[in-house]
Amino acid sequence: xxxxxxGKPQPVGDAIVEQMFPKGDSGCIVIVGxxxxxxxxxxxxxxxxxxxxxxxxxxxxxxxxxEVDGQAPYGQGMSDREKVSSLIANPLVExxxxxxxxxxxxxxxxxxxxxxxxxxxxxxxxxxxxxxDSVTEGCDSNAATLGADTLSLLHAVPPGGVVIVPVATDCxxxxxxxxxxxxxxxxxxxSTITLTRLExxxxxxRAGGGKSVRLVDQAIVLGFGATTISVAIRxxxxxxxxxxxxxxxxAIAAAWSLGTDIQSLRNVCDASDRSL
Numbered sequence: 277x278x279x280x281x282x283g284k285p286q287p288v289g290d291a292i293v294e295q296m297f298p299k300g301d302s303g304c305i306v307i308v309g310x311x312x313x314x315x316x317x318x319x320x321x322x323x324x325x326x327x328x329x330x331x332x333x334x335x336x337x338x339x340x341x342x343e344v345d346g347q348a349p350y351g352q353g354m355s356d357r358e359k360v361s362s363l364i365a366n367p368l369v370e371x372x373x374x375x376x377x378x379x380x381x382x383x384x385x386x387x388x389x390x391x392x393x394x395x396x397x398x399x400x401x402x403x404x405x406x407x408x409d410s411v412t413e414g415c416d417s418n419a420a421t422l423g424a425d426t427l428s429l430l431h432a433v434p435p436g437g438v439v440i441v442p443v444a445t446d447c448x449x450x451x452x453x454x455x456x457x458x459x460x461x462x463x464x465x466x467s468t469i470t471l472t473r474l475e476x477x478x479x480x481x482r483a484g485g486g487k488s489v490r491l492v493d494q495a496i497v498l499g500f501g502a503t504t505i506s507v508a509i510r511x512x513x514x515x516x517x518x519x520x521x522x523x524x525x526x527a528i529a530a531a532w533s534l535g536t537d538i539q540s541l542r543n544v545c546d547a548s549d550r551s552l
Contacts, residue, residue, distance in 0.1 A: 322527035
C-alpha cells in the first residue's frame with residue numbers, strides 16, 4: 277500500500293478480508309447431507325429456515341428439485357451429484373442442504389466428496405428410513421453391517437464435522453468407528469425417556485463430552501456435559517403437525533452444530549408459521 281500523507285497506515289487489506297470472511301469463517305460452503313427417509317425433506321426445510329435466520333443463502337437439492345433462495349427451482353432429470361455440483365458453482369449459495377438417494381449412492385457414490393454435517397432421520401414407524409442393511413433398530417450391535425449408502429455418508433464427514441444419529445440405533449459403535457467427526461445423539465421420545473437403555477446411552481454420551489438434543493415435555497433440550505439449554509415449542513405446534521418432532525429435532529441439532537445461536541433456535545420454534 278502507498279503510505280498516507282498524514283497519520284499512520286491503516287490495515288485496509290486486513291479490514292477487507294475481515295469483512296468478507298469474519299473470524300471463524302473459512303469461506304467454504306457448508307454442506308449438510310440428509311439420509312433418505314420419509315422425514316428427510318421436512319428436516320431439510322426446517323434446517324434451511326434455521327440457516328436463513330443467520331442471514332445465510334441456502335441451496336437445497338431434494339428429490340427432482342434444486343432450489344436457491346430467490347431463484348426459480350430447476351433440476352429435473354439431474355443426478356444427485358449434478359444437483360449438488362450446480363449449487364457449489366452458484367456464487368450466491370453459502371450453505372447446501374441435500375437429501376440422498378440410496379440407489380444412486382450405492383451405484384455411483386455420494387453426491388459430494390464432503391459433508392460437514394450428516395443427519396440420519398428417525399421415522400415414526402421406527403424404521404429410521406434406511407434399507408435393511410443400513411442403520412436399523414434391529415442391527416446386532418456386536419456384528420452390525422452398515423449399508424454402502426450409510427458408509428458413504430459417514431466417510432464423507434471430515435474431522436471436525438458432525439453426524440447426527442437417533443439415540444435408539446443399535447449401530448452406534450459402528451457409526452463412531454466409521455466416522456471421523458463428532459457424533460451427536462437425538463431422541464424424539466417425549467417427557468422422561470422410559471427405556472433405561474436409551475437413558476443410559478444419552479447420559480454416557482454426554483458424560484464423555486458428547487452433545488445431545490432431546491424432547492422433554494414440550495421443550496427441546498440441548499445437552500453437553502452437565503449443561504442443558506431448553507428451547508420451548510409452542511403447544512399448538514403439536515396439534516398442527518403431529519410429526520413435528522421427527523423433523524424439528526434433527527434440524528435443531530444440525531443448526532446447533534453449525535453455530536446457530538440459541539435465540540435464533542428459539543425464534544424458529546416460536547414462529548407461528550409452520551408451513552416451511
